[in-house]
Amino acid sequence: MKSLRYLAVLTALVIAGGCSTPPPPEQKVATLQTSQATSAPSSASTGSPEAARPRERLDMTPEETDQLYETYNRCLGENGLPQKGTGTGTGSGVGVAPGRPDPAKEAAAEAACIGKKPLPPWEYDTANPQAADFLHKMVLCLRAKGVRLVEESPVKPGDDRTAIEFGGKNNDPDSISKGLDLTPRCEKELSSGGGR
Known part of the structure; x- marks a missing residue:
């Protein structure tokens, strides 16, 4: 009789355990953590044309910054924009600064050279x-x-x-x-x- 009572209690426990609901899973939220709040985005993580552009840095020397812009200005010249300070060959021996270029020509040159234009x-x-x-x-x-x-x-x-x-x-x-x-x-x- 004792074994029958234990069997009944054990059966009741198994049935009660099967009817109970499991605890809810722990709620987790994905977060993005960066090492520096002001770090620049990685060029590998962005597929935009901006990612390929050179970027100025606060620690650059004036010569390094000038070199970035020299490359960009050379590209503009190769695409039809006169570079500042170049003469027009007036015969007087004095270079004349070019006037404002045609806006369509300027826009086309800037579009062609956007990959070389330094980001701040x-x-x-x-x-x-x-x-x-x-x-x-x-x-x-x-x-x-x-x-x-x-x-x-x-x-x-x-x-x-x-x-x-x-x-x-x-x-x-x-x-x-x-x-x-x-x-x-x-x-x-x-x-x-x-x-x-």
Whole structure:
């Protein structure tokens, strides 16, 4: 009789266990984590023509930046746009700067050379969701270093970079001079993690 009672209890447990519902699975949400909030997108991860374009960097020398633009300007010249500073052969021995080219010719040359047109540094690129924050911190840094008249320039449609304006409405020479001199220092401080 005892074994029959154990069998009945065991059967009841098996039946009760089979009728119970299992606990719900743990809810998981996929997240993307990056090592740096302001890191530039990888050219391998984007298949756009923008990915192949050269990009300026904050740590570039003026010579390196000039070289990027020299390649782009040479391409424009090869596609029908006169390069700035070239003469027209007027016979006077003095080069004449070219006038504004035909807009259709200009648009065609720019389209042909878009792959060589340098992108701005990622910190200033309007495609960077944190560029406005970087620009705001730049203005605060410059003001803290004594630049009186410095403002964030409003971004217009079609702009690919954010910008800073120095000197105010009267073009204060002291603010312009100090601003231009101190900009690389603030860029270095902010891009290396200082002032964040």
